[in-house]
Amino acid sequence: MDTMIASLRPLADGTMPSPGTPYAIALQQFEQAADLIGLDQGMRDFLRHPRRELTVNFPVAMDDGSLHMYTGIRVHHSTIRGPSKGGIRFHPSVDLNEVRALAMWMTWKCAVVNIPYGGAKGGVIVDPDLLSERELCALTRRYTAEMALLFGPESDIPAPDVNTNPQVMAWIMDTYSMTKGYSVPAVVTGKPLAVGGSEGRLEATGRGVVYTIREALRAQGKSIADVTVAVQGFGNVGSVAARLLAEQGAKVVAVSDVSGGVTNPQGLDIDDLRAYWRENGQRVSGYRQGDAISNADLLALPVDVLVLAALENQLRGDNADRVRARIIAEGANGPTTPEADIILADKGIVTIPDVLCNAGGVTVSYFEWVQGLQAHFWSEDEVNHQLERIMTSAYQTVMDEARRSNVNTRMAAQALAIRRVADATRLRGIFP
Numbered sequence: 001m002d003t004m005i006a007s008l009r010p011l012a013d014g015t016m017p018s019p020g021t022p023y024a025i026a027l028q029q030f031e032q033a034a035d036l037i038g039l040d041q042g043m044r045d046f047l048r049h050p051r052r053e054l055t056v057n058f059p060v061a062m063d064d065g066s067l068h069m070y071t072g073i074r075v076h077h078s079t080i081r082g083p084s085k086g087g088i089r090f091h092p093s094v095d096l097n098e099v100r101a102l103a104m105w106m107t108w109k110c111a112v113v114n115i116p117y118g119g120a121k122g123g124v125i126v127d128p129d130l131l132s133e134r135e136l137c138a139l140t141r142r143y144t145a146e147m148a149l150l151f152g153p154e155s156d157i158p159a160p161d162v163n164t165n166p167q168v169m170a171w172i173m174d175t176y177s178m179t180k181g182y183s184v185p186a187v188v189t190g191k192p193l194a195v196g197g198s199e200g201r202l203e204a205t206g207r208g209v210v211y212t213i214r215e216a217l218r219a220q221g222k223s224i225a226d227v228t229v230a231v232q233g234f235g236n237v238g239s240v241a242a243r244l245l246a247e248q249g250a251k252v253v254a255v256s257d258v259s260g261g262v263t264n265p266q267g268l269d270i271d272d273l274r275a276y277w278r279e280n281g282q283r284v285s286g287y288r289q290g291d292a293i294s295n296a297d298l299l300a301l302p303v304d305v306l307v308l309a310a311l312e313n314q315l316r317g318d319n320a321d322r323v324r325a326r327i328i329a330e331g332a333n334g335p336t337t338p339e340a341d342i343i344l345a346d347k348g349i350v351t352i353p354d355v356l357c358n359a360g361g362v363t364v365s366y367f368e369w370v371q372g373l374q375a376h377f378w379s380e381d382e383v384n385h386q387l388e389r390i391m392t393s394a395y396q397t398v399m400d401e402a403r404r405s406n407v408n409t410r411m412a413a414q415a416l417a418i419r420r421v422a423d424a425t426r427l428r429g430i431f432p
Contacts, residue, residue, distance in 0.1 A: 012049055022101035022312045022334045029338065030104065033414035036405060043422050050100055051076040051084075051118070056146040060139045063132050071125045072143045074150055077103035078118035080424045083154055085110060085362060086120035087161025088168075090139075094123035098312075105333055106362070108417035109355040113394045115366045118421075120156055122147070128163045140168050144175040151176055153186035153373065159365050160190040160236075162311075166202070170195050186372035189365035198368035199380035201361075204387060206240025206309075208360015209331045211391040212352045213245070213305055216327050219399070220350075225249030227304035230263075230325070232256050232295060234284055237331040237358065238309030239274055246270045250305070254290075256298045257310075259283035263298070264290035299323060308335040315340040323349060330354035336410075345408050353410040355417060356398055363390050 009031075010016045017024040027048060034044045053075045059067045073096055076084040086106040099121045106119030124143055128136055150156045151172075160169055169191045176187045185196030193199070200207070214224055229250050231242045234257040242252050252270055254263035257277075262268065262284050269289060276287050285292070299306065299315065300322035308314055309331035315323065317339030328344065328351045330336065336344070336351065344351055364387055371377045378386075402412035 012045075017097050020313070020337065021097055023097040023104075025313075025334060025337055026101040026104045029410065029414055030418065032338075033411055033418050036407060036411055036415050037419050037422075039418065039422060043425065046425065047078070047418065047421060048104075050103060051079055052150075053096070053100070054147065054150060055096065056143075058142045058146050060135060060142055062135055070139060070143075072122070072146060073099045073124075074120065074122035074147050074156070075099045075103040076118065076120045076150070076156060078107040078421060079155075080421055080428065081111065081118055082116035083118070083152075084120035084156045085117035085159070085365065086122065087159045088121075088143075088164050088172075089123040089162035090126050090128045090136075090164055090168075091123065091162050092125060092127045094125045099123055101312075102333055105355055107421060108414055109359045109362055111417035111420040112355050112398065112413050113359045113363050113390050114420070115363060115390075117157075117362070117366065120158075121161075122158060123161070136168075137171055140171040141175045144172045145179070148176060148179050151187055153184060153369070157186070157365070157369055158188050159361070162235075166190055166192045166197060169197075186369050189368040189372075190361075191368070196368075196372050198364060198371055198383060199378065200383035200387070201364045201368055202236065203240045203244075204364035204383075205237045205331065205358050205361035207244060207384065208363065208387060208391050209237065209241045209307065209309070209329050209357055210244045210248075211360070211388055212357050212395050213241075213307075213327065213329050215392060215395040216329075216350055216352055217305075220326075222304075223249075227251070228253050229305045229307060230254040230298050230301045230303045231307040231309060232261075232298055232314060233307075233309030233311075233332060234273075234277060235282075235309065237361075238307060239270075239277070241307050241309060241329075241331060242268075243270045243274065245305075245307075253303060254293055254298050254301055255284055256293065256295045257282075257284050259285035261285075261293040261295060261298045262287045262290040263293040263301070301325070305329060308332050310335065313337055315344070317343065320344055321347075323347070325349065328352065330357045333358065341408065341410060351409055352395075353398075353413045356394055356409075356413045359394065360387055360391060363387055 102121035191197035251267040306325035312334040320340035320343040
């Protein structure tokens with residue numbers, strides 16, 4: 001299989017992303033996949049650049065009467081296959097190049113599961129733990145007002161991401177609706193059920209991770225009930241995946257989050273751990289039904305499946321050789337660097353790439369958007385059935401591409417997605 005790492009080229013504005021950053025990695029992956037499918041230079045230049053970007057600086061009135069300035073970002077990578085779609089994260093590390101990378105990955109993710117969206121991403125540079133609920137609401141509403149020229153049910157549909165949740169989405173929907181004078185539930189997804197959310201949306205990303213793990217295990221003649229699992233990251237994606245895997249008979253032997261981790265070779269009681277996590281300030285550290293373990297050591301446990309559900313760049317050239325899992329499921333975006341991909345491929349480890357593995361969230365967001373536009377809502381069983389159908393079909397299509405092109409699963413997913421976006425671009429033509 002081809003394991004070359006593509007070289008970086010400057011963007012149209014002459015800038016060059018720093019090596020090893022998420023945006024540099026996203027561009028390296030793109031160039032390698034573009035080489036694989038023989039993409040011509042003009043189309044390659046078009047698809048590697050974001051469609052549009054907006055950075056805003058805005059004030060928020062704090063509880064003590066002071067004003068604090070914040071910076072918000074929104075990037076549309078592509079609008080070729082439909083409205084742009086992507087989450088909003090509130091985090092101190094948010095920067096333009098990170099958001100560019102996440103928006104590009106969203107384009108490929110939507111194309112892999114073949115839903116009619118382009119990719120977008122957004123964020124605010126903030127530590128939300130330092131804000132009161134009123135301050136967080138004010139920040140969300142002001143960010144929405146600043147981005148209202150981009151947001152819209154037919155143009156750009158935000159969703160939850162790191163440190164945002166259904167309540168934040170409800171504030172976004174309400175703020176946008178106030179600018180229109182009527183309720184627009186389809187402007188955002190991941191909302192509470194009471195204001196037009198979808199059944200099954202909160203668990204969708206983690207459930208999609210489990211569907212792809214099931215398919216990868218089937219290819220090896222195994223079932224979920226046969227395996228041991230370690231999960232890095234215990235937020236919405238990781239905790240849901242851990243619970244669903246445990247319910248289906250897997251032995252989840254380790255879990256970690258930013259506070260550290262816990263391991264038990266006999267298997268952790270995930271429901272009990274989730275209750276402890278909620279009571280302990282959303283941290284797993286100190287859980288007494290297991291031994292403490294670091295994030296670094298969790299990655300090296302001798303398990304069948306390693307679920308990466310934290311942040312970017314967790315497996316790198318300096319630690320990938322320690323991995324002993326046979327399947328890696330990327331519930332997070334960009335958790336594996338190109339250098340690590342080479343090491344993992346050489347070890348015969350199967351990676352379920354992020355643009356496939358964690359696409360369950362955007363898929364059910366698509367369902368929510370459709371339901372909002374039609375004002376007709378589905379049962380949770382119907383949502384999960386349709387999610388399973390799409391995720392299973394996408395997995396098989398990616399595996400077929402990998403076999404046909406003799407490449408690893410990440411390159412197969414990227415090649416499939418880029419080809420679909422390029423084909424749509426050619427059919428639409430270049431305006432004017």
